[in-house]
Amino acid sequence: MTVAVTGWGWRTPLGASVGEAVSRLLAGERAARPSARFDTSSYRCRLGADVAGEPAPSRHHRFVRRMGLWGMEVAREAFARSGCSAGDRLGLFTGVGGLRAHWDEVMPALEGQEPDARDAWARGFRLLHPFWMLRYLSNNAHALLAAELGARGEGVTFGGATSAERALEAGVVDAAVVVAYDSLLEPETLVELGERGAATCADLPELRAPYDEAACGFVPGEAAAALVLERSSEAQGRALAWIDAASGADGEAGEPAAETIGLVAARVTRGERIVDGAGRARPPLDTAERAAIARVLGFDARLLCTSSAMGQLGAASSLVQVVALAECLGRRVLPPIAGLERAPPGHLKPVVERCHTGELAALAIATGAPGVVGVVRVEVPSRSP
């Protein structure tokens, strides 16, 4: 089903406003830098693409942490821009990338414990904050956001790396606010991604872009993004873009097979000539992905990579890709793959410099474990930007 996007908002490593972040994307900037949030000098993966600053002061700070607060902010912005109404036919679909340990908050409960486990209550658990449980709830931001927006229609909180795509697929009410937020920049996540070899071990000078022949892992990032979706017939002139989404999986324990990416892309394509790739920054995976997509879009389709600039954004990936592609297509320009030096010869044409385009549609690919793929087709109105 093709649906119209009538509102959007985001917080990304390249900026908080769509205009600012897309301008930096088009300029070929990379957000990767040594982690500014905690000391990663002893970590295998030391780089990250973090969102600068902090969320605006909010009374929900008691219940919701940083990324959730940003998720609420962008949802409010998207909803306001859309002009939609609250009520029983407004749905809310939230994608969260998984819960983190939040060491800072559990230490008071653990640091006084002893090996014999006796008196565990007196030794620390009595110190748990009354709202501690609420801050860990997977749907805490969703619940507060539903109340703020007056969204009383269908509502689902999905988890997982491709939850954003599934939330898009589930947008079956008259209007749906779709919000996703995720951060891969937590200590235990960086440890895991580094150990798996998924995230880069390079320092900034040696960092290579996805699809570079010397790529050696992605840069973990974080983002929050929101879209408001409506039926095309109701959105009409308010449509910022139109999207179709599809997802699939193949049972692989890790990344999906390239063939799966091609199969899912084939379900939504209408012959686009531009694709925003998954950008996993591992040459065998990148090469196989290029070949699989080329079989669907043609061998000379243009290859972009939003994640080369913003990092891998987990559950927020697809929504960020939608906004980035729509804004770039609307401006009739394509962003370069940030930092790409040497792409191996092969299928698709990696975009190495900002360039003009007359195309109005593109595909966005996102992948994750276990073996899951999400593809969104983005189309913008033909009117002048």
Add this chain to the structure above:
Amino acid sequence: MSGAVITGVGVVSAFGVGARCFFDGLAEGRDAVRPIRSFDASAFPVGVAGEVPVAAIDASWMAEHLDREADRQLETWAGDGILRDRKTCFALLAASEAWRSAGALEPERGAWLSIALGLEQGFLEDLARVWDGRAFDWRLGADLPRLRYRAPVDLAAECVGQALGLTGPTVVHASACAAGALAVAHAASLIERGTAEVVLCGAADSMVNPMAMGAFWRLGAPSLRREPDACRPFDRRRDGLAIGEGAAMFVVESELRARGRGRRPFARVLGWGSTQDAYRATAPRPDGAAARAAIERCLVKAGVGADRVGYINAHGTGTPLNDPAEAKAIRAALGACAGSVPVSSIKGAVGHLMAASGAIEIAASLLPFERGLLPGTAHHRELDPECDLDVIGPSPRPARVDTVLSNSFGFGGQNASVLLGRWEGDEA
């Protein structure tokens, strides 16, 4: 009507491992909330829970209940610390049972997986061991295997997929206490739309550990009674919930497909409805308006009038706020029929399974079709006038009903109702 039917069921509960064990417990009107045994809770304000009767899970226990030899896969999971995650173990057991009971074979391996997990505390069991690697291990004397630093949101789904060789897409639901019901509703919608042919769906959760029990007490949700009757749904004396753990999984497929495989379904999934309170994170809407809307949408979706609802398996947490709000929702949605529809809650018997509560209550909703019995409400003695419904007491009630409504109203105001229907063999 969706055309989706349930052809496989698996359950892990405080009654033990297996759907039969669960149905037997409900049919006999037993209850299984007991003093906590899996860790020393003597100093904790909350002292009882609906625990699955196993203190520490290892590969041999899993192998025994999976009815197979302890193999490399189980040993690997044990080595990776995955078997310390009780909810993942329960998900594996329930999914395997559901798969077997559906007679699922190679053609079913492309099934989608729609699963809900207790994501909120997924890491807690590991955290308790993280502090210097020794400092806190309530299984005294236990070896300390590898630590896991985070709990992937889809860990159980990944393990279930590996164990059963599934190759279809996976969806993980995280809508708090409504997640299990939404997972089943999602499965039925996939069948209805023709997106999937077979879906393995359901939920698992475990919060019976020091961190979760302490945190829940700080939140003020559980009853502080240290007796088996801590949770008393719809009772005038109710003062909070009892925490439980376990899992319920189902194989859902189209009726046509089930017939083609020669399977007798347990039930039809007739309809479902979902709404949001848009009220508060910590309390349900007192007027039950959004919960009412979920029930009404469910009945409209099913094309079933209020007069045809035979029994309601309530969310029925036994908290002061939930039960009257749910009673208002039921009365408003069913109108004049409400007083004559039997209602019960199984949370007094097995506890509140949190993310898995909706799933295990859908399993309980099969009891009327399987045994001709409506589950009782353990420890319900004195009806609260604010919950003016036909609440079934502690003993199950014999009855033949053709439709069963299961309510799940999650923390944060996410509401889901699912309507099941009797499957008659002679309809074929």
